Amino acid sequence: MSIDYQQKIPNNVDLAGDRKLQRALEHWQPRYLDWWNALGPEGFQANDVYLRTAINVGAEGWAHFDHVKMPDYRWGIFLAERDPDRVIGFGDDMGKPAWQDVPGEHRAALRRLIVTQGDTEPASVEQQRLLGLSCPSLYDLRNLFQVNVEEGRHLWAMVYLLHAHFGRAGREEAEELLERHSGDPDNPRILGTFNEPIEDWLSFFMFTYFTDRDGKYQLKCLAESAFDPLARTCQFMLTEEAYNMFVG
Numbered sequence: 001m002s003i004d005y006q007q008k009i010p011n012n013v014d015l016a017g018d019r020k021l022q023r024a025l026e027h028w029q030p031r032y033l034d035w036w037n038a039l040g041p042e043g044f045q046a047n048d049v050y051l052r053t054a055i056n057v058g059a060e061g062w063a064h065f066d067h068v069k070m071p072d073y074r075w076g077i078f079l080a081e082r083d084p085d086r087v088i089g090f091g092d093d094m095g096k097p098a099w100q101d102v103p104g105e106h107r108a109a110l111r112r113l114i115v116t117q118g119d120t121e122p123a124s125v126e127q128q129r130l131l132g133l134s135c136p137s138l139y140d141l142r143n144l145f146q147v148n149v150e151e152g153r154h155l156w157a158m159v160y161l162l163h164a165h166f167g168r169a170g171r172e173e174a175e176e177l178l179e180r181h182s183g184d185p186d187n188p189r190i191l192g193t194f195n196e197p198i199e200d201w202l203s204f205f206m207f208t209y210f211t212d213r214d215g216k217y218q219l220k221c222l223a224e225s226a227f228d229p230l231a232r233t234c235q236f237m238l239t240e241e242a243y244n245m246f247v248g
């Protein structure tokens with residue numbers, strides 16, 4: 001399915017076909033934008049930035065480049081195409097069809113995995129929010145903002161899964177993803193690395209070289225998940241994630 005850009009939330013998951021889910025995500029959207037405006041890149045929210053936006057999930061021509069103000073970036077929900085024949089590749093259920101919904105017995109574990117992955121995405125934006133003020137060059141500045149908006153989109157990817165498959169608990173988790181903050185002594189991000197400040201560009205380059213590399217392997221694992229929507233989400237996230245390592 002191609003990506004529907006007429007919607008408030010661009011998507012290739014037929015959001016318009018599920019009004020309840022669409023409403024829930026449209027309710028979360030302004031809260032996300034509040035978070036982006038408060039804790040996203042400091043000092044450049046009103047500037048036009050040359051950015052790549054995902055417009056398709058196909059191997060060729062998935063990105064569109066244009067000038068956009070970051071708060072107007074079209075954050076959307078994009079899953080890789082579904083393979084109707086996909087089977088589970090490991091474990092007790094190896095060889096059975098991949099799950100299209102979360103099996104009850106794995107609900108808690110999958111929710112934890114998705115929340116932990118989702119928590120890292122806005123956390124890195126928070127960590128890097130002051131770097132634009134000391135950028136070594138315009139080139140580096142653009143790279144930083146490209147990484148930041150795509151991490152924001154990865155948060156959308158995880159929030160979609162929580163809303164679509166985890167009911168009320170998932171919606172509450174989605175709220176909490178905007179309430180925890182990097183380095184907050186009372187309500188920190190889940191993983192320690194994401195609570196360390198990134199105050200200089202060497203730290204940023206090391207982060208994109210090492211931490212994002214670790215993140216890539218994490219995503220590659222999740223892209224094999226028996227829970228097919230998680231696998232398809234992460235397959236597409238890997239396409240964007242390559243840019244982080246390029247920066248590193």
Ligand SMILES: [Fe+2]
Pocket residue numbers: 121150151154241
């Ligand atoms: Fe990410």
